[in-house]
Amino acid sequence: MNPRRQGSRKYHDRVAGKYDAIYDDAYWAYHDEITWGLIKPHLPRTMPAHCADLGCGTGKWGLKLLKSGFHVTFLDHSAGMVEQVRRKLDDNPRQKKATLVVGDVIAMPDLPDASFELVTAMGDVLSICSDPRACVRELARILKPGGAACITADHQLAALDHYLDKGDLDSLEKFVRNGRTQWLTDNESERFELQTFTSGQLRKLFEDAGLEVIHLTGKTVLPMRHHRELLADPAAMDRLVALERDLMKDPSSIGRCGHLQITARKP
Numbered sequence: 001m002n003p004r005r006q007g008s009r010k011y012h013d014r015v016a017g018k019y020d021a022i023y024d025d026a027y028w029a030y031h032d033e034i035t036w037g038l039i040k041p042h043l044p045r046t047m048p049a050h051c052a053d054l055g056c057g058t059g060k061w062g063l064k065l066l067k068s069g070f071h072v073t074f075l076d077h078s079a080g081m082v083e084q085v086r087r088k089l090d091d092n093p094r095q096k097k098a099t100l101v102v103g104d105v106i107a108m109p110d111l112p113d114a115s116f117e118l119v120t121a122m123g124d125v126l127s128i129c130s131d132p133r134a135c136v137r138e139l140a141r142i143l144k145p146g147g148a149a150c151i152t153a154d155h156q157l158a159a160l161d162h163y164l165d166k167g168d169l170d171s172l173e174k175f176v177r178n179g180r181t182q183w184l185t186d187n188e189s190e191r192f193e194l195q196t197f198t199s200g201q202l203r204k205l206f207e208d209a210g211l212e213v214i215h216l217t218g219k220t221v222l223p224m225r226h227h228r229e230l231l232a233d234p235a236a237m238d239r240l241v242a243l244e245r246d247l248m249k250d251p252s253s254i255g256r257c258g259h260l261q262i263t264a265r266k267p
């Protein structure tokens with residue numbers, strides 16, 4: 001099996017049970033608030049509607065979509081992650097509207113053509129998967145005409161400092177050329193490659209798949225990861241979220257951001 005797939009699956013299977021706890025802090029609450037704010041304008045407006053959450057992890061976004069009343073297909077290549085979603089659905093009154101699939105985003109034979117009004121892939125599944133081009137082609141295939149995809153990816157420019165900090169010019173040159181870096185965990189068999197993108201490359205990837213890019217932004221402009229203590233006060237959180245949203249309106253803010261979020265529509 002392709003080691004890029006195996007490492008990610010192994011890593012995500014291992015962390016599935018503790019995944020929510022890893023991301024349960026004020027910084028991620030801030031990050032999630034921004035992420036959901038970018039998805040919300042693209043929620044389907046008519047019912048019934050079907051959404052797919054690709055690389056669903058423990059279901060953070062798919063469960064929100066389910067709560068909003070949509071049918072949701074949760075797909076992840078880690079059976080451990082899908083099992084976490086299944087457990088959360090046990091006492092969920094909307095569980096009949098949920099479909100769980102263990103599968104790879106680069107080929108999703110279980111998901112029919114033109115069947116979803118909204119597709120999400122949060123947490124940079126596009127960067128993690130072994131073939132981003134195939135992934136975007138697949139999500140274009142499963143979208144209904146007029147449907148929207150909200151996807152995040154790792155931003156190449158944000159990772160440049162890592163190579164400079166290491167003083168490793170060979171790796172820096174290589175990284176600038178191909179945008180590929182590694183998710184480093186202590187266990188080597190759990191390491192996996194990440195494909196980072198500039199905003200221009202990400203836009204082109206979606207356009208090449210016949211999708212129309214309707215929004216492309218970066219997050220977070222304010223480096224709140226390094227100032228978590230400021231987010232402990234709910235009033236400060238609200239002010240910082242408002243500032244973040246203001247700053248994001250200027251496309252040049254993308255340069256500061258670790259992640260890109262793109263919304264594209266199928267004509």
Ligand SMILES: C[S@@+](CC[C@H](N)C(=O)[O-])C[C@H]1O[C@@H](n2cnc3c(N)ncnc32)[C@H](O)[C@@H]1O
Pocket residue numbers: 008009012054055056057058059060061075076077078081103104105106121122123124125128129130
């Ligand atoms: C960083 S987590 C994000 C989880 C969730 N979307 C969220 O935002 O909380 C990335 C998820 O993508 C899944 N994943 C990575 N590559 C995948 C692939 N090729 N096909 C399906 N799922 C994949 C991982 O197993 C993991 O659950």
